[in-house]
Amino acid sequence: MKILIPKALCLAMTLCAINAVASVLPSYQTSDQWFVDAKDVVEQRNNLVADTNKAKNVILFVGDGMGVSTMTAARILQGQMRGETGEENFLSFERFPYTGLVKTYNTNQQTPDSAGTMTAMATGIKTKAGVLNIAPNGLRGDCDSSKGFELTTIFEYAEAQGLSTGVVSTARITHATPAATFAKTPERNWESDDKLTDEAKAAGCTDIATQFVEFGKGDGIDVAFGGGRRHFLPKDVTDIEGKAGKRTDGVNLTEKWQEKTQGTYVEDKAGFDSIPADATKVLGLFNASHMRYESDRANDVAGEPSLTEMTTKAIDILNKRGDKGYVLVVESGRIDHAHHAGNAYNALKDTLEYANAINAAKELAGDDTLIMVTADHGHVFTMAGYAVRGNPILGKVVGTDRSGNPKSELTLARDELPYTTLGYTNGLGFRNLGSETNADASYADEPITGRHDLTAIDTTLPGFHQEALIPLGSETHSGEDISVHAVGPGAAYVQGVIEQNSIFHIINKALGLNAE
Incomplete structure (x- = not known):
């Protein structure tokens, strides 16, 4: 016979059952620090108020190649550097209140590259690997096929709304991730004109460094720090460290940028430290190619600022540009390069500097700033072997x-x-x-x-x-999901498993731009 139990009685019985289970937990379990800490975390989440307020500013941090295994190993290394076992540690951004997972594939590749992944974040659509801000209709390396399929980037849209823009990277500014904020090209390797094919020249494509200088309807990106001097200088010109440029057109783009913007251009740590306090337009190119790994930065000939220093300086400059707000993209580019070299040490050390930069940004930026932390893709980097807790990572x-x-x-x-x-x-x-x-x-x-x-x-x-x-x-890169972490107005939109191009839409929603 089927017995029907009234709903109210059923609920009471369920609550009694839960209380009965709780009452039999031994005191040595409920007083254990793991138990107490975990309970506190759940209570904090319970009291969390979803922040969907409008943001004035957005800072998007991109750890190039920073997959979940990289974050895990880096947090352990950081803890062990403080004399702890390490596993219980948290990186600065891992304590942000909102977290999600991001699907990273390109339209033509299961395992992505940085050009396609950052294009997704910068434009709101996915596209092919190797192309920057070109819809998937275009072919990689084919200039003519890209015509008519150029995409509008978050920087263009922000500047059209009166916001300031900035990009910071430890890689070359013309490299895939930072270049995706401003360049439109069917080939990520066209960093300077020496790499343009005859077809590209005939069809009217321009190199990425030139596009940086020509970006925008006004005087372009307001602050940019990174490497890549060689792509801005003619091949018969040597830089401050005695390295020759790559350009074959004879154009010195650093001079062209200064003429266009009347801004401040710097090449070394001394120049960086001497940026005028009232500067609101700055370009810093601190290496002919990529900047140094953080662990090797002190050995640079002319001296380089750290990622943290570049980030805080960029925020300071952008804050001086008025009250309309800004969009800043900060990339730790060399996490990726160390992984490609199979060198975990530098991948993890650069991840720790990345976490420091994020922490500094959070302290410097106001409560009106949405900070999002993510990666573009992961790597085939593993952590395994049943090591004892606290074993050197x-x-x-x-x-x-x-x-x-x-x-x-x-x-x-x-x-x-x-x-x-x-x-x-x-x-x-x-x-x-x-x-x-x-x-x-x-x-x-x-x-x-x-x-x-x-x-x-x-x-x-x-x-x-x-x-x-x-x-x-x-x-090689890996194809699994990466994480995204957020704090500040609009952070509550970062939840669940999302496509990578959703990050563009989260930024627009938070800023109240409603891009169509």
Whole structure:
């Protein structure tokens, strides 16, 4: 016989059941710090008021190549650098109240590249890999096919509404991610005119550096810091560090930019530190190519500012440009490059500097600023091996015994060799390992030798390359989702699993621009 229970009685019975379970929890469980802390976090979430207010400013942070495994390893490294076990640590932005996951594929590739992914964030639509702000109708590397399919970027739309704009990167300003804020080209590698094909020249395409100078209907982007001097200088001109430019058209774009904007141009740390207090238009190009890894920055010939210094300076400059607000994009570009080299040390150290820059921005920016932190894609970077808690994240695996206690010796693989917690699915690490390895070196001519005995090798040194399963000339991107974190007005729109192009629409919604 089916027994019907009144709804009110059913609810009361359910509550009683819950209370009964709670009452049997032992005190040593409910007083445990893990229990107490987790309960507090849930209560904080319960009291969180969804922030859908209008933002005056937006800062979009992009950690190039910063997948979830990179964040995990970086937070552990940061904690261990403070003398902690590390796993319990949080990076600055991981405590932001809103978090989501982002799908990163391009329209033609399951595993994406930075041009297609940043175009999605900058324009609101997905497109092909390798193209910047060209709809998927166009073909990569084909200028004529791109005509009529140029996309309007978030910077163009913001400037049309009277907002100021800025871009900061540790990569070349003409590189894919920063270039996606201003350039429209079917080929991301057309950074200066020396790379333009005959077809591109005949069809009227211009290089990315030229597009930076010519950007906008006014005097262009208000503040830009990064590398890439060589693409702004003629090949017969040498820069402050004695490196020649790449341009074949004889145009010195740094001079052209100054003539157009009457702005301040700087090339080194001294120039950066001497930017006039009243400057509201600034271009800083601090290296011929990419800027240095954070761990190597002190060795730069002319000196470079850190990502944190560039970020805070950019915010300071943009704040002086009036009360209409701004859109700032900040990229930590060399996380990606270190991963391509199979070098976890520099990928993690640059991630930590990225987290520092975000923390500094949060302290400097007002409550009227939406800060979003994300990546463009991940890498085939892994963290595995059952290492004991607190084991050096850059070290070799030491596991636990049958009782759950740390072992006294390294864990060995089936080939009787030790291995590191961090590794790569593919890349250079298959063929060459050693503490003397340079993270930027090429080993294309060396024999494939397989696994090395790491017993006597210090795997925590800056130049060590982690092992890789599949031998390739460069480690590749990965195709899994990356994360996005947000705080400030409009942050509540960052929830769930979203397509990457949704980030453009979140920014527009938060700013109240309602782009159509």
